[in-house]
Amino acid sequence: MAVLEQLGVGADTIGILFVAFTIAIYALIGWLSRTMEVDAYYVAGRQVPAVYNGMATAADWMSGASFVALAGGVYFGGYGYMAFIVGWTGGYVLVNSLMAPYLRKFGCYTVPDFIGTRYGGNLARLCAVIVLVVASFTYVTAQINATGTIAARALHIPFSYGVWFGLLGILLCSMLGGMRAVTWTQVAQYIVLIIAYLVPVIWMSNAQGFGIIPHFTYGEAASTMAQLEAQYGLNPPAEAIAGLSVLTTPHTGPVGDYAEWKFITLALCMMCGTASLPHILMRYFTTPTVRSARKSVAWSLLFIFLLYFTAPALATLTKLQLLDPNLPTAIIGKPFEEVASLAWIQNWASVGFLAIADQNGDGILQLNEFFMRPDIVVLATPEIAGLPYVISGLVAAGGMAAAMSTADGLLLAIANALSHDLYYKIIDPKADTAIRLIVARVLLVGIGALGALIASLQLTGILGAVAWAFCFACSGLFFPLALGVWWKRANRAGAVAGMAAGFTAGSLYLYYVYTGGTPWFGIDHLRFGIVGMAVSLVSMVVVTLLTPAPDEEIQRMVEETRVPTGPAILSAKH
């Protein structure tokens, strides 16, 4: 690709080639892994080695939100948004110690499978399916939104077509081979996305004199930032522009009412959400043993960590590119006309993602006169820093990989829950294998199409929708899953109460805050999971204690779950 740029091939062509080429590879892998076996379709035959499962989980995990929106959130939201970073890594400690090894021992295909068998009864299973579908669906629309944004920019097609184009790529990967195909495409997608994320940061760091591994040396940049912020002043704009932000939040420390509390509650929602999101948990059903399930959690976190500990570096260095008067790329404090004539400013402004306005009329671009959509920070960074266009193509391909891989996992989680738990376990337990797998695929396409339709309406931003998905998941599922293993006394009535009350309370609180209610103690719409989880825990414990303990057989089952060796609780062909 770099050679093509030397040869004078147009920038747009390079972008298109990059995105198209990587999608073709994923589709090829998907085609090669096609399967008609239940075990291979749902859990990849339980043969995925820990390291590869770790990579696949990392790709599954790092969504369009992590890749495209997170560094932008940190860029504009400053310190407060770093709660996402802490939350999305710390959650794996909970996955590893509370959930993954035990669910693997259980031998289930889906998360509701565990709830349905541990607590018994279709009502519990149904509650779990509902929570799962709502959480995952919220999440998947954000991902399809991200693929649409990137496809629109790289391929120069309208956003509403870009969404459908993205969906096509996603379905190619997952439809034929189910979990097995998704696993191997996700391994490829991880490699693409991590390279695409690291290259621009390393390049910028070199140019700014922080060496090739910026992570340990950009400390000075973080300190300089505080001085630059003081120098330019963090003021709201004279006149706001809808959908775009100016920089008003300091980079390194908490500010405002409840700042620390807000940070902790957001991080906590993200962590418990991590431990209850089904597309992540079901990845650990694919390993051969309990020990390798644990090992693959450790690998997952290591691979995920590589991106998250780069994100604040990217946000800091990009901000410095724009602010530091010693760098040639700085625009703040420069004459307005000069900035307005820059190519990257014009490119992004023409699609409405960026704006500059000389609102105080002094002919100089002030910090509060530079408007930008937070979601584009990562995508625009190569251009801001003056890197060759081939890097922009790489970043677009990486963002595409991140969004597609997560959407794959989520669509599969939804379709599997509906086909296995709702259709096979509740509606038609006699359905044979071929029909079950056909139902699963039809659902996959149907849900994907619905997701694309909703994404094309652009109801919310990417990061906001993702935070909601985590809050839905932890409101409904965290305690029923964790206590299912860790509290033998937990029974069916308690679990149903925990799921129903937690999920309902969380949703109502979201509705209350979102429609203009005053948040309690700063718990706004991004962190409504705190309310949901509290209600879920209390109602689950109270109802459990008011009703009889589960029978001998269930208690025996819980004990079996806690021991790594021996046969799985559910047989292989359940």
Add this chain to the structure above:
Amino acid sequence: MSANNADDVRDRYWAKTRNLTIVVLALWAFFALVIPAMVSTLNQFTFLGFPFGYYMIAQGSLIAFVVIIWVQNWRQDAIDDEFGFGEEE
């Protein structure tokens, strides 16, 4: 081995596993919840040129999480083997 004996092994195995988990969760809570609560205080110190509180949030806690999981798995494998619940890879 009688049924009682097997139960006894399981109970001791579970007690050890549970204790390990409690230690892990305490460490997790320290890096995930306590550190963010005192970040302003920590920011008064400098580490590698970073304000220390900022450093802990951007990198320090993340590194701690990775280390916690790897050490936990190493200890858990040892417990599994001790009670004969270790699995062949």
